[in-house]
Amino acid sequence: MLSDEELLRYSRQILLKQVDVEGQLRLKASRVLVVGLGGLGSPVALYLAAAGVGELHLADFDRLDLTNLQRQIVHDSAALGQHKVDSAMARLERLNPEITLVAHRVAMDADTLTAAVEAVDLVLDCTDNFAVREAVNAACVAARRPLVSGAAIRLEGQLSVFDPRDASSPCYHCLYGHGSEAELTCSEAGVLGPLVGLVGSLQALEALKLLVGFGEPLVGRLLLIDAFSTRFRELKVRRDPACTVCGSHAG
Numbered sequence: 688m689l690s691d692e693e694l695l696r697y698s699r700q701i702l703l704k705q706v707d708v709e710g711q712l713r714l715k716a717s718r719v720l721v722v723g724l725g726g727l728g729s730p731v732a733l734y735l736a737a738a739g740v741g742e743l744h745l746a747d748f749d750r751l752d753l754t755n756l757q758r759q760i761v762h763d764s765a766a767l768g769q770h771k772v773d774s775a776m777a778r779l780e781r782l783n784p785e786i787t788l789v790a791h792r793v794a795m796d797a798d799t800l801t802a803a804v805e806a807v808d809l810v811l812d813c814t815d816n817f818a819v820r821e822a823v824n825a826a827c828v829a830a831r832r833p834l835v836s837g838a839a840i841r842l843e844g845q846l847s848v849f850d851p852r853d854a855s856s857p858c859y860h861c862l863y864g865h866g867s868e869a870e871l872t873c874s875e876a877g878v879l880g881p882l883v884g885l886v887g888s889l890q891a892l893e894a895l896k897l898l899v900g901f902g903e904p905l906v907g908r909l910l911l912i913d914a915f916s917t918r919f920r921e922l923k924v925r926r927d928p929a930c931t932v933c934g935s936h937a938g
Contacts, residue, residue: 688712689708689711689712689715692785693711693715693739693785694708696739696783696785697711697738697739700738705899705901705902706899706901710899710900710901711739713898713899713900714738714739714740714741714895714898714899715739715740715741716741717740717741717742717808717809717898718741718742718744718806718807718808718809719735719740719742719743719744719807719808719809719810719811719894719898720744720746720803720804720806720807720809720810720811721735721743721744721745721746721811721813722746722747722795722810722811722812722813722814722819722823723746723747723812723813723814723815723819724745724746724747724759724761724762724771724772724774724775724813725747725749725755725758725759725771725813725814725815725883726758726759726813726839726873726878726880726883726884726887727813727814727837727838727839727883727886727887727890728745728747728759728761728775728811728813728887729758729759729760729761729762729775729883729884729887730760730761730883730884730887730888730890730891731811731813731887731888731890731891731894732745732761732775732779733760733761733778733779733782734887734888734891734892734895735891735894735895736779736782736783736786737782737783738891738895739783739785739786740786740894740898741786741787742786742787742788742789742807743779743786743787743788743789744789744791744803744806744807745772745775745776745788745789745790745791746772746791746795746803747770747771747772747775747791747792748770748792748793748794748795749770749771750768750769750770750771751766751767751768751769751770751771751774752767752768753767754874755771757880758873758878758879758880758883758884759771760880760884761774761775761778761779762774762775762778763778770792772790772791772792773790773792776788776790791803795819795822795823796822797822797825797826800822800823800825800826801826801829801830803826804823804826804827804829804830804832805830805832807832808832808898809832809833809834809835809894809897809898810823810826810827810832810833810834810835811834811835811836811837811890811891811894812824812834812835812836812837812859813837813887813890815838815840815872815873816872817863820836820859820863821859821860821863823859824836824849824858824859824860824932825860825932827849827851827858828851828858828932828933828937830851831851831852832851833848833849833850833851833852833897833904834848834849834850834858834859835848835890835893835894835897836848836849836859836890837886837887837889837890838886839873839878839882839883839886839912840871840872840873840876840877840878841876841877841878841879842878842879842882842913842914842915843882843911843912843913843914844882844883844885844886844911844912844914845886845909845910845911845912846886846889846890846893846905846909846910846912847862847905847906847908847909847910847924848893848897848904848905848906848908849906850897850904850906851933853906855906855907855926856906856907856926857907857924857925857926857927857930857933858926858930858932858933859932860927860930860931860932860933861924861925861926861927861930861932861933862909862924864927864930864931864932879914881914882912882914885912885914886912889910893905907923907924907925907926908921908922908923908924909921909922909923909924
């Protein structure tokens with residue numbers, strides 16, 4: 688059940704026929720893992736907390752430094768030097784005390800990811816490290832958890848959804864198995880703050896659609912964002928039968 692305060696807090700999205708009270712209850716019962724609390728993870732965490740996702744698991748091993756504040760909007764100057772998880776949790780608790788927050792302050796590897804992914808219903812990859820992205824993907828495939836993956840660098844962004852529950856869905860490795868420019872980080876190439884905000888907001892939107900069960904998720908589609916000219920392009924992505932992660936001979 689939703690309390691009177693929850694009905695008021697979430698009233699604007701409950702008004703949507705795609706959400707309604709039933710959808711809000713689904714969000715309240717949902718558990719979500721956000722891997723990375725930087726430029727992408729900031730809007731993701733803020734919007735999912737504000738929307739009433741019942742349990743948010745926050746994973747990041749890093750501490751906040753001054754260069755982060757240009758784009759990592761869940762944090763502020765008073766939190767410099769703190770673990771990003773602690774800084775984010777403090778902000779999210781003030782935003783919505785109705786939800787539960789679970790902290791993961793260690794670097795996520797194959798072992799820690801297995802348990803972390805199995806404990807949730809959906810995962811959002813908000814990192815900028817290719818090896819971690821691959822490990823997150825493998826854990827999601829093994830646990831059959833949908834993965835919302837976003838990336839942004841310079842003035843270019845990408846977004847897709849990989850859903851192992853869908854037999855036709857590719858996984859992250861199908862698309863990027865031989866490496867990609869994601870290995871180049873924002874600290875090396877630069878990035879504009881509103882771009883990561885846009886990609887992160889779209890990630891949060893895709894997550895809400897999956898959790899509530901409405902709309903058409905970006906499964907089998909890769910959204911490309913050109914912030915320089917404000918243009919969007921979409922590519923179809925097919926599952927690779929020979930993929931070493933999700934293919935028929937994987938493992």
